[in-house]
Amino acid sequence: MKIYIHAGMGKTGSSAIQAFLTLNYEMLKKKGYLFPNPPNLHNGLGFQTSGGNAHFLYELFKKNKTQNIKEIIKSFMSYNINVILSSEMLFHVLRIYPERFFDVFNKYDYKIIIYVRRQDNLLSSCYNQFVKYEDMKSDFIPPHGEQAHDFCMTLKQILDYSEIKKIIVRPYEKKQFYLGNIFADFLNCIGLELHNEFVLPEKIVNPSLDSNTLEFRRILNILEVDKDNLDAKYIINNKLAKYTVENNMGRPFQDNNIFSIKERLEIINKYAKENEDIARVFLNREDGKLFCDPLPKEDKTHKTHEKLTFEKAVDICKYILKKKYQDNIESTLIEIVAKGTLEKVLSHSSLEESDFEKFPVIYKMNKNPTNMSKDIGKIKQKGDFWLIEADGTDPYFTLPAFNKSNNGRIIVKIGINAPTKTVLQLFYISNNTGFHKDYCVSRNLIKGYNQLIFEIKEKAPIKSLRLDPGSTEGIYILNEFEVRG
Known part of the structure; x- marks a missing residue:
């Protein structure tokens, strides 16, 4: 019996994998794999998004309640079949509390599965998540946000506590997935094959916001519209996600990067040496090539993100309000705009970092x-x-x-x-x-x-x-x- 610990990391298809495991709970159990406490996918938010089945362990590790965790794992293992635990928060346990993590799991036969993503795409997607759920008001990623997603440092740190054969590192690139499919890839990691008996989740499980809806969400954060009100935040984010999808954006592997081509290349170069080390150590790739997707480059089809216009902001407002107000959308919008909220924020002029750097x-x-x-x-x-x-x-x-x-x-x-x-x-x-x-x-x-x-x-x-x-x-x-x- 093994424990398969899927530790994310964040923004590498975890929600899709967790939805797949939940939908196939009975099928997996028949094949000797328990996905205990599967999350509720029918949460009223319109997408099959969840935090996995092991997110609660983070708080227990944080409070150093390892004895409680040991009892929970022991109860899972009493089924005498393989156990699958999945949560992006387990990556942060490995990053912050590795000694506590391995104090719990080193007595078991385990495999840790971590998906990693090229840093220019990873950090762009993380910024999207920060704005959606962490009330981020700035238009850049703070240093601590980047450090918290440094998988190179975390993976190297793990080797102080675990044998390398127990760590499975998978690049989050469609071309590198087993059979070109993330579900087949994950099943392959745990010793199974994808076949027609398995149920696949929706094609879009956790959509990123496009540039317009992302900026709209950031403005809501500045205005503190739903501060300390998670229910309101989830409802608004769900509508913004649907708006994005209906405008043919937000799909997995769709280019929606917030960085310029120059910034992306700088990020890629910054982590090039560390990525080579990870490829050689964890994937036995002598050429040190961790990611295979082509480097970003300027071409005629490349578009830089335009700033959110007042007209686009109004269009998003109408979409959010249409279900509740229907026939009164226009009058409701006029009332909102009359207060000056959108106009004030959208017309607000302030120095940006690019302006600052022009001066000596x-x-x-x-x-x-x-x-x-x-x-x-x-x-x-x-x-x-x-x-x-x-x-x-x-x-x-x-x-x-x-x-x-x-x-x-x-x-x-x-x-x-x-x-x-x-x-x-x-x-x-x-x-x-x-x-x-x-x-x-x-x-x-x-x-x-x-x-x-x-x-x-x-x-x-x-x-x-x-x-x-x-x-x-x-x-x-x-x-x-x-x-x-």
Whole structure:
């Protein structure tokens, strides 16, 4: 008897595999494979999407309740047949709590199955998921989001705890699937063949949003329309997914990448060496070729994503509202637009990273601050970032050795992790003699990673800057502080 542990990773067809296993529960059991606690595919959301049958184990591993997990696994094994566990969250258990994971499973005969995806496509799809379900408001992937999906690092880490023969790594590419089919590929991993007796799930199980609906969803996050209301979020996301599918987008392996060709190639090159290592170590490929799909390139058919227009936003609104309001769609929309919500957000102009990079760098924080408030317990540089411990509600410090060579116009870029929802303030001295509220810019921060870009314009040069990272106690991580002008 074996335990087959399908650990995702995320955005590699896990929902489709889980739907397949659920639909074929009885067939698999007849063949000696138990898929315990199959998820409910009839969840009212319109697609056969689920979290698998083992997502709850993540919280138990997180709380270090390994004894509880051992008892659960023991109960599954009492059926005396092979057991299949499937959840993308198990990848994160392997990434964060490998010693706990293998403390549970090393006493069993197991195989870990992990699908991996080329990073330019993986990160694009992850961003889509972050916007849909994690209230992401920014138009880029924060560093911690990329690190959480670094499968190269996680796979190498696993080898400290497990024999390589127990790890099955499968590239998520249609051309590399066994028989060109992900269901046949997964069955092959557990020693079965796909045949006509098996029931296949819907062709589209967990559609990604296209560029228009994704930007629409991001705007809803900015407006906090369904913040802390999961039911509303699922309903809206379901309608946006249906809108995407009805417009012939959102299908598996359909090119809907958020990155430019240049950005995609940079991502591919960044991970090239690690991917070669994975191919050689886990797949015994001497040529080090992990992925076979052609590299992205500019051609006449390639289209860069256009910004969401007001007309397209209205069209999406009409689609969302049509079932509830039907005959009153137009009047309802007029009422919404009259409030200025969509127009205000869509017409809002702000500096983007591409604008920021057009200006020369005049300052980067690379020295320890000396002038700081009593509410700062510690500031310490840790590699590429600064760790700031705030012991009170008024932490601040003056930026050390600030370059005064500017004409009064500076553009500041800040990347910061906040311990909770708070407000960041940046005070500056120009014509004024000291830091004052009239010479200050402020931005709301969400809990977690924030990237801010803003402009300061004065008639005289900016002589000094003071950063107030937030107004709450806790640990702030300053990933980046750069000034251009």
